[in-house]
Amino acid sequence: MAQKILSSTESASSPISSGTGWLRLSSHLKTRRPSPRVLMIAISNPPYNLLDGNILSELKRVLLALHPKATGAVILTSAIEDIFISHYDVGEILSFSKLVPVKPPASVVRGLLGFESWAAWAGFRGLMRRTPLAPLSHLNLYHEVTELLRSIPQVTIAAINGRAFGGGCELALACDYRIMVDTPPEGKPGIRGSGIGQPEITLGLIPGGGGTQMLARTVGPAKALDLCLSGRLLPASEALELGLVNQVVSREKLNQAASELAKRVSKRSPEAVACIKDAIHHGATLPIADGMRREQGNFGLSSLCAESNVAMQTYLQHIDSLLGPKSSMDDYEPLLEGDFVDMTPGGAKRELGKAPKKGKRS
Numbered sequence: 001m002a003q004k005i006l007s008s009t010e011s012a013s014s015p016i017s018s019g020t021g022w023l024r025l026s027s028h029l030k031t032r033r034p035s036p037r038v039l040m041i042a043i044s045n046p047p048y049n050l051l052d053g054n055i056l057s058e059l060k061r062v063l064l065a066l067h068p069k070a071t072g073a074v075i076l077t078s079a080i081e082d083i084f085i086s087h088y089d090v091g092e093i094l095s096f097s098k099l100v101p102v103k104p105p106a107s108v109v110r111g112l113l114g115f116e117s118w119a120a121w122a123g124f125r126g127l128m129r130r131t132p133l134a135p136l137s138h139l140n141l142y143h144e145v146t147e148l149l150r151s152i153p154q155v156t157i158a159a160i161n162g163r164a165f166g167g168g169c170e171l172a173l174a175c176d177y178r179i180m181v182d183t184p185p186e187g188k189p190g191i192r193g194s195g196i197g198q199p200e201i202t203l204g205l206i207p208g209g210g211g212t213q214m215l216a217r218t219v220g221p222a223k224a225l226d227l228c229l230s231g232r233l234l235p236a237s238e239a240l241e242l243g244l245v246n247q248v249v250s251r252e253k254l255n256q257a258a259s260e261l262a263k264r265v266s267k268r269s270p271e272a273v274a275c276i277k278d279a280i281h282h283g284a285t286l287p288i289a290d291g292m293r294r295e296q297g298n299f300g301l302s303s304l305c306a307e308s309n310v311a312m313q314t315y316l317q318h319i320d321s322l323l324g325p326k327s328s329m330d331d332y333e334p335l336l337e338g339d340f341v342d343m344t345p346g347g348a349k350r351e352l353g354k355a356p357k358k359g360k361r362s
């Protein structure tokens with residue numbers, strides 16, 4: 001497996017991991033491209049794939065390096081069989097509790113986290129991570145990574161190949177799509193049992209990577225309370241029923257299902273992707289009038305994109321074939337598959353030299 005030193009930012013001519021084979025980017029991350037505009041990132045921290053500060057730092061670096069000209073979708077998965085992420089490293093959490101022998105008010109902890117964020121902004125996080133305050137850096141890093149997954153102009157997909165407890169559930173919740181294997185909780189011969197949930201309360205903790213907030217916004221406050229207070233772990237079928245995951249597939253078909261979805265959505269306009277994610281993830285937390293205004297602003301922004309203008313013009317040219325009495329839903333297939341107009345960066349220029357498009361493709 002090749003080793004690559006990650007540059008600050010990828011480009012269309014120099015993308016991260018340009019081949020279909022695995023490329024190791026760091027101690028815990030390897031990548032490959034199942035299709036040209038799709039980047040698959042696999043986390044590897046054997047034996048249990050525990051999440052920790054080093055993995056979060058490496059993952060943040062990769063996410064920040066992505067460029068919409070090279071990458072339109074990201075698949076986040078695991079390199080460990082039957083384990084997505086077991087949970088966050090309890091040893092790191094314990095080191096924080098030993099650092100503060102007397103329990104301070106929550107406001108003091110928030111103040112320390114704010115100070116660490118300022119130090120990171122000033123370029124001192126590397127130093128902070130070499131001090132006893134490292135757990136604070138890692139907690140802030142966790143929130144920064146989940147915020148990136150919710151806000152970058154790439155569609156993010158969690159391919160959950162097995163257990164996703166605690167931090168694993170939170171990392172998946174931060175992604176735009178979640179596809180999970182159908183392995184039952186009791187497992188199968190030679191395969192570990194699978195489940196997803198927030199069991200922190202069984203150790204006297206609460207979710208710390210955003211689980212209470214993302215879970216409440218995904219399944220509703222009542223179910224979020226149930227899952228966080230009981231600590232129970234859901235089988236894939238129940239997670240699908242609750243809307244915690246979008247799709248359940250067999251273990252053998254997980255990568256194929258994630259890659260097919262990623263290939264399709266990677267053709268979407270990065271501008272529109274970012275605007276939709278902002279309107280839903282951030283706008284939906286506001287009073288509805290403020291959320292509507294945020295959507296309006298994002299709608300206006302997306303309509304000014306050159307690729308959107310070409311797409312609208314092409315649509316109007318063929319509106320009769322798409323909406324007329326002889327049209328069918330099959331006529332929409334090129335739009336749904338992302339093949340109607342090139343919406344990727346620079347697509348408008350490329351479309352101008354093409355022949356007129358038809359609504360239905362053979």
